[in-house]
Each structure stands twice: as structure tokens, then as C-alpha cells.
Amino acid sequence: MVETMHWQQGVLELLDQTHLPQECIFIACRDYERVKLAIQRLEVRGAPAIGAAAAFAMVLGARQLADKPDFLGALNAVRADLISARPTAVNLSWAADKQYQLAVKLHEQDYAPYKIIGELEKAAVKIYNEDIARNKKMGEYGAAVLPQDAVVLTHCNAGALATCGWGTALGVLRTAHSQGKLRMVYADETRPLLQGARLTAYELAEDDLPVTLITDNMAAWTMKTKGVNAVIVGADRIAANGDAANKIGTYGVALAAKAHGIPFYIAAPVSTFDFTLTSGEQIPIEERAAEEVKSFRSEQTAPAGVDVFNPAFDVTPSELIAGIITEYGVIRAPYIENIQELQKQSKEDF
Structure with a gap:
């Protein structure tokens, strides 16, 4: 790893x-x-x-x-x-x-x-x-919610490369793989910087986990045709009502999962919760340079003068989230009450 x-x-x-x-x-x-x-x-x-x-x-x-x-x-x-x-x-x-x-x-x-x-x-x-x-505790809790013969779709990179080791979302998949529960991971490439293609596919392949790379706009069709039975992603900030910010494109994946009746999970440690924010509307969304969209590694891929909207993150509302996998267990709705309990519990450790 x-x-x-x-x-x-x-x-x-x-x-x-x-x-x-x-x-x-x-x-x-x-x-x-x-x-x-x-x-x-x-x-x-x-x-x-x-x-x-x-x-x-x-x-x-x-x-x-x-x-x-x-x-x-x-x-x-x-x-x-x-x-x-x-x-x-x-x-x-x-x-x-x-x-x-x-x-x-x-x-x-x-x-x-x-x-x-x-x-x-x-x-x-x-x-x-x-x-x-x-992360390893999260892996145990998360693997328990996956079905046997799990086919999982993930977006961006929430693995060892995004943490100090093991990973959040990919840590769940590592644990599930060690338990013989994981059949396949479909990894979105994650435009515009290709964290899924460059990082997730790389680290899963390095660790001999089954992985298939897809482009972002293949996610819904992959859910429909490839037997996807769970989606797991990471998060960069989670509000007190369970709304979660993650890499741009996550919201669309959550909507597609809802349409196909597939449970959508977030995996994140307590340190990713922002208990001061009442909802995801208050999460600041970073907007990055236009060149990230208009080019890739110095190769121009769009007209030089075109306007660009480049948010680095989006927010998935809690009603689309089947559960939030933490080191304290899996939180489910009602999120406000259960996140308050998580805050009380985690204060003893932090």
C-alpha cells in the first residue's frame, strides 16, 4: 500500500x-x-x-x-x-x-x-x-453493510492516498475484499483532474483488488447494466444535518443511485464533521482555476477564451445518503439526532 x-x-x-x-x-x-x-x-x-x-x-x-x-x-x-x-x-x-x-x-x-x-x-x-x-475501524463497520458478492461504484479517491493509510471509502473496500465479499469496484475517472483514474484505479490495482475504470458519464449506465449494489464515497466536510461535501460529481452519482434503488454511503472520520454548520448550504465550495478544465498536463483541450465554471466540490443532501460510515459505527437517519449523539460520543476521544 x-x-x-x-x-x-x-x-x-x-x-x-x-x-x-x-x-x-x-x-x-x-x-x-x-x-x-x-x-x-x-x-x-x-x-x-x-x-x-x-x-x-x-x-x-x-x-x-x-x-x-x-x-x-x-x-x-x-x-x-x-x-x-x-x-x-x-x-x-x-x-x-x-x-x-x-x-x-x-x-x-x-x-x-x-x-x-x-x-x-x-x-x-x-x-x-x-x-x-x-480508517481500519471504519473498514470493519462499512464492510458489514455490504452484501456478499458486492459490486461497488466509487467516485474520486478516498483511499490510502487520501489518508495516512488504509483509506475511508477504499478502506471499506479493502476490508470487504479481505473478507471475500467484494466482486468488483467501478471507479469513476473523476474529471477534471482524474483522481479516480490516476489514483483510485492505481492503488486498487496495486493491492490486487478487482477494479474497472469508467468515465464519469458512464456511472448511471454502469449502475443499470453491471449489477452495482452499493455506492461508497468519501467526504471533505459533513454538516450537522448529514449533508456532505465531496469531490464534484458526487451529487450526480447520488441522484443516479437513488433512481436505481442503490444504497449510497459516505465513509468519513469524525474529524470530517463540521458540527457548527446546520446544513450543506453553509459549506464553502472551492472554485479552482479555469485551466484545470481547459487543459490537462499542459495539453489544451478547449478553446482558450471559453468561460469555465470549475467548482472542486458539490454537496449531497442527506436524504440521498443511506448511511455515514464512521469509526464509531454507521449513522443513519434521522441524521440531526444521530449526529448529535456522535458529537457527544466523540468528545470523549477528542
Whole structure:
């Protein structure tokens, strides 16, 4: 299984996912600015992986600021700068805020900056390790909802490459495969950046899981003709009513699944929930550069002057979601009440 990042001797090495599947190249990040750039460029992507990268970036930022008279104020500026890198994935702000709050707490206990940095490093490593453990719990809960001989459609990449390891949606599929329950995975290519084609198909094939690649506009017909009996995707932010933001195209997949009577599942850790938002209408949707649609890897594919609408995410309303698979179990409707219970339960661990 491909690893997304390594923390070695104070350097964060990130797998540059923009080069996959042709090359496995790691970027050495020695300051927080390089991590921010990697997040913006999608060199590291996927909500849980972005969160872990941000936790390590806060360590790097703290080291850069260790001698500043206003250490906490400067670290808060780093936190805000990191969060600005991508607005939709809530794991980014969750991790940066968590690290900053730890620094504030330790500062109030008269910890010196260098001692705070050491504790931030321990906390970042813990976030990394806990992500893998939580993904494996999700895998067990998610595999239990799949039928025997499962034929699953997925969109974008919610696998080991989007996390610290194992994966959310693809973690469910890995667990189901190990249990002998998985017959086939249909992976949408995921325009415009082809995360499904470049990443999902790549990592499933690398791990010998059965996978068939389709274009995005084949999803509905594949559901109708290929015996798809479940859809599982990841999420970048989930509101308190169960509305879920995920890679653009997910909403259309959910509508097609509803039309065909196929259960549509989200797999995401508690850190992806934004309990402060009452509905998906409040989720900020990142819009990216027009060139991502008009070209691919420097090859022009559309008229140079054409107008482009390029939202990176869409929001699937909770009424289309059969269940949200978390490390605490599978949440089903009524979502508002059950997500409130999840929030209470998870507070004990977070």
C-alpha cells in the first residue's frame, strides 16, 4: 500500500500525487509554506491526509518561529495561513486549530517554545497514527453493510492516498475484499483532474483488488447494466444535518443511485464533521482555476477564451445518503439526532 507521507528527522516528506501513476516522487517539506503549497497544488489531497499534513506543518511553523518574542501570535498567523490553502476540507482547519490550541494550553503552563514544539510533534504523530486506526475501524463497520458478492461504484479517491493509510471509502473496500465479499469496484475517472483514474484505479490495482475504470458519464449506465449494489464515497466536510461535501460529481452519482434503488454511503472520520454548520448550504465550495478544465498536463483541450465554471466540490443532501460510515459505527437517519449523539460520543476521544 502506497504511503502518502513520512515524518523523518524534522522533515515532512509528501508523496507528490500529481505525478501518479507514472512516478512516485516525494517532496521534502522543511517549512510550513511548502506544505501549504503542496495542499494548494493537490500534491497532497484528501481530507484526512490534508489534516495530518497540516498538523506537521504546524510543527514546522512553530520551529520557524521559536525565537519570536510573540511566539503564540506568530503561530496563530501560521494557523490562519494554512487554513486559507483550501476552504472546503474541514480536516485542514480541525488539525491546525487542534495544534494551536495545544500550544496555547502549554504556553499557559509556562512551557518554553522549544518544549511546546516537542509536544506539537508528538501530537502530529498521534494524529497520523490515529487516522490509520480509525480508517481500519471504519473498514470493519462499512464492510458489514455490504452484501456478499458486492459490486461497488466509487467516485474520486478516498483511499490510502487520501489518508495516512488504509483509506475511508477504499478502506471499506479493502476490508470487504479481505473478507471475500467484494466482486468488483467501478471507479469513476473523476474529471477534471482524474483522481479516480490516476489514483483510485492505481492503488486498487496495486493491492490486487478487482477494479474497472469508467468515465464519469458512464456511472448511471454502469449502475443499470453491471449489477452495482452499493455506492461508497468519501467526504471533505459533513454538516450537522448529514449533508456532505465531496469531490464534484458526487451529487450526480447520488441522484443516479437513488433512481436505481442503490444504497449510497459516505465513509468519513469524525474529524470530517463540521458540527457548527446546520446544513450543506453553509459549506464553502472551492472554485479552482479555469485551466484545470481547459487543459490537462499542459495539453489544451478547449478553446482558450471559453468561460469555465470549475467548482472542486458539490454537496449531497442527506436524504440521498443511506448511511455515514464512521469509526464509531454507521449513522443513519434521522441524521440531526444521530449526529448529535456522535458529537457527544466523540468528545470523549477528542
